[in-house]
Amino acid sequence: MKRWLFVLLxxxxxxTSSSIWAAKPYKIGALFSITxxxxxxxxxxxxxxxxxxxxxxxxxxxxxxxxxxxxxxxEGEETNAVKKVTKLIVQDKVLAIIGPSRTGxxxxxxxxxxxxxxxxxxxxxxxxxxxxxxAWVFKTAQSDRLAVKKIYAYxxxxxxxxxxxxTVSNGFGQSxxxxxxxxxxxxxxxxVADELFGPKDVDMTPQLTRIRAKNPDAVICWGxxxxxxIVAKNMRQLGMKQQLFMSHGVxxxxxxxxxxxxxxxxxxxAGKILVAAxxxxxxxxxxLLLSYIERYKARYGExxxxxxxxxxxxxxxxxxxxxKAGADRAKIREALENAKGIVGIHGVFNMSPTDHNGxxxxxxxxxxxxxxxxxxxxx
Amino acid sequence: MGEILQFLLSxxxxxxxxxxxxxxxxxxxxxxxxxxxxxxEFVMLGAMFMxxxxxxxxxxxxxxxxxxxxTALAGILVERLTIYxxxxxxxxxxxxxxxxxxxxxxxxxxxxxxxxxxxxxxxIGEKPLRIGGATVVPQSILILAMAVIAVWAMEIFFQKxxxxxxxxxxAANRLAARLLGIRVEPLxxxxxxxxxxxxxxxxxxxxxxxxxxYDMGTMLGLKGFSAAVLGGLTSSTGSVxxxxxxxxxxxxxxxxxxxxxxxxxxxxxxxxxxxxxxEGLFGKKEIKKL
Numbered sequence: 104m105k106r107w108l109f110v111l112l113x114x115x116x117x118x119t120s121s122s123i124w125a126a127k128p129y130k131i132g133a134l135f136s137i138t139x140x141x142x143x144x145x146x147x148x149x150x151x152x153x154x155x156x157x158x159x160x161x162x163x164x165x166x167x168x169x170x171x172x173x174x175x176x177x178e179g180e181e182t183n184a185v186k187k188v189t190k191l192i193v194q195d196k197v198l199a200i201i202g203p204s205r206t207g208x209x210x211x212x213x214x215x216x217x218x219x220x221x222x223x224x225x226x227x228x229x230x231x232x233x234x235x236x237x238a239w240v241f242k243t244a245q246s247d248r249l250a251v252k253k254i255y256a257y258x259x260x261x262x263x264x265x266x267x268x269x270t271v272s273n274g275f276g277q278s279x280x281x282x283x284x285x286x287x288x289x290x291x292x293x294x295v296a297d298e299l300f301g302p303k304d305v306d307m308t309p310q311l312t313r314i315r316a317k318n319p320d321a322v323i324c325w326g327x328x329x330x331x332x333i334v335a336k337n338m339r340q341l342g343m344k345q346q347l348f349m350s351h352g353v354x355x356x357x358x359x360x361x362x363x364x365x366x367x368x369x370x371x372x373a374g375k376i377l378v379a380a381x382x383x384x385x386x387x388x389x390x391l392l393l394s395y396i397e398r399y400k401a402r403y404g405e406x407x408x409x410x411x412x413x414x415x416x417x418x419x420x421x422x423x424x425x426x427k428a429g430a431d432r433a434k435i436r437e438a439l440e441n442a443k444g445i446v447g448i449h450g451v452f453n454m455s456p457t458d459h460n461g462x463x464x465x466x467x468x469x470x471x472x473x474x475x476x477x478x479x480x481x482x
Numbered sequence: 483m484g485e486i487l488q489f490l491l492s493x494x495x496x497x498x499x500x501x502x503x504x505x506x507x508x509x510x511x512x513x514x515x516x517x518x519x520x521x522x523e524f525v526m527l528g529a530m531f532m533x534x535x536x537x538x539x540x541x542x543x544x545x546x547x548x549x550x551x552x553t554a555l556a557g558i559l560v561e562r563l564t565i566y567x568x569x570x571x572x573x574x575x576x577x578x579x580x581x582x583x584x585x586x587x588x589x590x591x592x593x594x595x596x597x598x599x600x601x602x603x604x605x606i607g608e609k610p611l612r613i614g615g616a617t618v619v620p621q622s623i624l625i626l627a628m629a630v631i632a633v634w635a636m637e638i639f640f641q642k643x644x645x646x647x648x649x650x651x652x653a654a655n656r657l658a659a660r661l662l663g664i665r666v667e668p669l670x671x672x673x674x675x676x677x678x679x680x681x682x683x684x685x686x687x688x689x690x691x692x693x694x695x696y697d698m699g700t701m702l703g704l705k706g707f708s709a710a711v712l713g714g715l716t717s718s719t720g721s722v723x724x725x726x727x728x729x730x731x732x733x734x735x736x737x738x739x740x741x742x743x744x745x746x747x748x749x750x751x752x753x754x755x756x757x758x759x760x761e762g763l764f765g766k767k768e769i770k771k772l
Contacts, residue, residue: 140597298741299740299741299742300741300744301701301744301745303697303698303700304744305496305499305691306492306496306691306692306733308488308491309488309733309734309736309737309741310736310741312489312737313737313741316485328598328599329692329693329695332693333691333693336608336691339608339610340608340617340618341610342610342617361599361601363608364608
């Protein structure tokens with residue numbers, strides 16, 4: 104009896120595993136920081152990718168091929184990312200890789216994908232990932248430079264020429280500071296004060312007092328919570344009336360909660376997903392954004408974050424490459440490099456041999472003003 | 483003129499916080515010769531409890547009292563569970579225990595409250611006041627006032643009450659105090675409770691300005707420690723003054739040199755003090771075997 108059961112089971116497995124799908128699946132790999140301190144980045148990315156792969160397989164795959172995805176957790180650690188990327192390439196033999204989630208982990212895996220010639224689409228923001236351009240490495244997240252350009256273009260239009268910057272002394276803040284200083288001239292902007300604060304500082308009034316003495320037209324603060332909220336409060340306290348700009352690093356409701364009253368009137372660049380419903384109907388991304396929010400909510404019961412969008416865009420690019428190139432790593436790379444006009448969550452991608460991010464400030468960011476504790480799109 | 487006044491006011495506010503934490507270091511050091519590196523975590527616990535109670539809509543005075551009381555209780559637990567069982571070990575062992583404790587408390591806090599900063603409402607409004615050419619939020623004045631009251635209350639306690647006197651005797655010479663019939667163990671317990679309560683007070687009153695984050699304690703603890711060393715670890719007056727001096731120096735360094743050197747100021751002072759005058763500005767000149 105038992106033996107019969109066994110044979111029956113074997114037969115069942117044979118039948119089910121042999122081709123509902125006639126075609127060989129396109130196998131892709133993904134590295135996300137699903138657990139660990141940066142799980143808030145990796146988790147929505149994983150969720151998004153799983154959702155997209157399910158959807159595309161239900162709709163008949165790409166070119167009739169189903170998509171198979173192998174996802175590993177890097178825990179946000181470089182050593183772990185390196186171990187997992189080797190596994191994806193050597194053992195799982197994936198055609199392309201999405202992720203990792205962080206700039207550090209991405210930089211750690213780059214030598215491996217370059218050596219084994221596997222296309223990688225990172226979901227991290229650091230500009231070092233694609234500058235200088237590496238043949239096999241792409242990224243979907245917006246670089247700081249685009250956020251700076253967006254703010255500066257607005258300053259220029261409003262006639263704000265003397266700018267004071269105050270940045271946090273960590274990787275995010277200092278990368279922003281470099282870009283702020285490097286791009287100022289292009290927009291006819293003079294940086295009259297350049298102040299720093301520590302990530303754990305509790306009072307920024309000394310720095311702001313120095314800034315006040317220089318009498319700038321506007322203040323730009325580059326940091327992640329909670330520092331910028333303290334800067335906003337301290338500016339109110341000192342009675343400084345200048346327009347305050349923040350980075351996309353605080354584009355979350357948490358910042359508004361922390362800064363309270365002092366958040367009102369602050370302008371910052373943010374991904375379009377933050378104000379999807381307010382976008383004009385002519386915006387090419389609006390439909391996709393609303394549909395993503397709806398589908399994600401239906402499946403996971405919460406709003407998607409900006410991070411999930413980076414995985415979404417990586418998958419869109421990869422889907423485009425598969426449609427053109429099929430199951431060939433070198434051809435996929437070429438298709439990625441020449442992908443044009445791909446409408447994604449965080450912008451319209453126009454890749455080129457010199458630009459492996461493919462975004463510009465016109466579509467990658469919108470400026471929003473904080474009003475009555477909510478985001479208001481600046482048109 | 484308004485500029486220097488602004489720096490001084492800002493320095494006094496951070497200084498008051500450092501003073502309270504430094505005082506906490508001194509109290510435990512005097513009772514046990516242990517430098518409690520978990521001191522900063524008591525600050526964090528105070529702020530976190532405050533944020534939690536405020537989020538649940540408790541009135542501020544009640545949330546305030548509960549946050550300080552609960553942290554004092556945490557101090558008692560810490561002493562009973564870790565220091566007391568190892569009371570016969572050398573101070574250096576106990577110091578290492580407190581480092582472990584600090585990591586443990588921080589980790590637990592991260593699990594309980596998450597990694598994001600939590601907002602705390604201002605106690606008395608956010609409308610800035612003008613003093614001379616400087617502006618200051620009412621909360622800063624409150625911080626100063628509370629710190630001064632707390633320090634003054636501690637002074638009364640140590641000088642006028644029998645228990646306070648016993649603690650001082652214990653600090654001066656533990657063996658002699660024991661010979662005179664003072665029971666040392668309850669005093670050690672009390673010192674942990676007091677010290678935790680003071681640090682929690684610092685955390686609670688600063689939380690509307692800085693918010694509450696699970697890892698806020700480490701830096702504040704180190705600053706408090708620098709202040710205590712500056713003033714002399716054994717002197718409570720010294721550590722309070724050390725706190726204020728440190729806060730003002732930091733603010734002046736940020737204002738006149740460069741904001742990049744703000745934290746450096748505190749630690750340069752710490753290193754210089756340990757090298758040149760290890761007993762601190764006001765400490766007992768006494769050679770201790772380490």
